[in-house]
Amino acid sequence: MDPELLSTSRGLYAVKWSFVGLIATALFQVFIFWFSGSVALLADTLHNFGDAATAVPLGLAFFLSRKKPNKRFTYGYGRVEDLAGLIIVLLIFLSAVVAAYESISRFFFPQPVEFLGGVMAASIVGFLGNELVARFRIKIGKEIGSAALVADGYHARADGFTSLAVLLGALGIWLGYPVADPLAGFLITIAILKIVWDAGKSVFSRMLDGVEPDIVDEIYLTVKKVKEVKDVTEVRVRWLGHRLYAEVNIAVDPMLSVEEGHAIAVEVRHRMMHSLDYLSNVVVHVDPLGSAGESFHRLSEHEHDNLPSHSH
Incomplete structure (x- = not known):
């Protein structure tokens, strides 16, 4: 079941x-x-x-x-x-x-x-x-x-x-x-x-999506045990009823192929779901080492389509 x-x-x-x-x-x-x-x-x-x-x-x-x-x-x-x-x-x-x-x-x-x-x-x-x-x-x-x-x-x-x-x-x-x-x-x-x-x-x-801080710390420790993971840049966790969802950003060797990076993400998710039985689902985002984290995903100020200058 x-x-x-x-x-x-x-x-x-x-x-x-x-x-x-x-x-x-x-x-x-x-x-x-x-x-x-x-x-x-x-x-x-x-x-x-x-x-x-x-x-x-x-x-x-x-x-x-x-x-x-x-x-x-x-x-x-x-x-x-x-x-x-x-x-x-x-x-x-x-x-x-x-x-x-x-x-x-x-x-x-x-x-x-x-x-x-x-x-x-x-x-x-x-x-x-x-x-x-x-x-x-x-x-x-x-x-x-x-x-x-x-x-x-x-x-x-x-x-x-x-x-x-x-x-x-x-x-x-x-x-x-x-x-x-x-x-x-x-x-x-x-x-x-x-x-x-x-x-x-x-x-x-x-x-307000508050969780126990110990859960975040435990997720960090679990993800870092995967040897191919070079860094863990972000961990976000929230409850939906009695189900706990997590999103993590990991950094890997930038020389790896997309397929190899995906395999590491699958292993991270597998490790988290087995080790942390209170999780219902995990989303893993893979970044190359040196460009990892949300700060590298932001777009600097620019213009297009006749719109005012803006950033994302």
């Missing part, structure tokens, strides 16, 4: 079952909130529903990434996964707004919280449900190289710890401090906003 198709199928599998797990967790918490009226539990429940909802755009992105490139989308539909990441960040932020509103409302207009044992049980279930989903998402995400899925897994793990804040709120009420419930809701809101900040940085970095 095509490895990229296999990785996409694994991604859909992870999204589907993590969605089921989080929905089951959130529904149990809704049931407990109905009897208890805990605003901290409501905030955590909304957050879990929001986390489950992130599976929808992520699943759609994995589904569309199966489509083959065409004349309009020549690189395929991998960017949809980046758009899904942006939607996920917005959904998480929305859950923070709702949790903050409910916490402020209950702080100024307190309401009794009942069924404290159920609230404690719901918070523990929320923690366990999120931690299981986190482990599942991170495992599959690392297997297929999906940073979005891994990030969503760490997001679920953070959600699990916010569920423990609900437990603290319930313990505070049990000890005679009813204000502990809305305060726990505030703590959860702050935790959600921290997740929004971290996830937002990751998503916007991907949308």
Whole structure:
């Protein structure tokens, strides 16, 4: 089977079952909130529903990434996964707004919280449900190289710890401090906003073609191991969803034939694809030593076809 198709199928599998797990967790918490009226539990429940909802755009992105490139989308539909990441960040932020509103409302207009044992049980279930989903998402995400899925897994793990804040709120009420419930809701809101900040940085970095610097260094080292390569002048890497594409400029002996230069480029690509299993495709540009690099491809200022003086 095509490895990229296999990785996409694994991604859909992870999204589907993590969605089921989080929905089951959130529904149990809704049931407990109905009897208890805990605003901290409501905030955590909304957050879990929001986390489950992130599976929808992520699943759609994995589904569309199966489509083959065409004349309009020549690189395929991998960017949809980046758009899904942006939607996920917005959904998480929305859950923070709702949790903050409910916490402020209950702080100024307190309401009794009942069924404290159920609230404690719901918070523990929320923690366990999120931690299981986190482990599942991170495992599959690392297997297929999906940073979005891994990030969503760490997001679920953070959600699990916010569920423990609900437990603290319930313990505070049990000890005679009813204000502990809305305060726990505030703590959860702050935790959600921290997740929004971290996830937002990751998503916007991907949308701006940001990659981990270690990847660039590893590509340099791998290409330089090919003995016919005299120099590596440029390395460009970018993510398209969970697929990583690279472009490298290499310099070779200028006395080689075109056929020999092509053979070296094939060997470089072969070496990179085998050594760096996170790459989906590599484009290798061959230059003669002494004229290698993008600076040698630029055209100095000139005129033609009655156009103003310009350069390329």
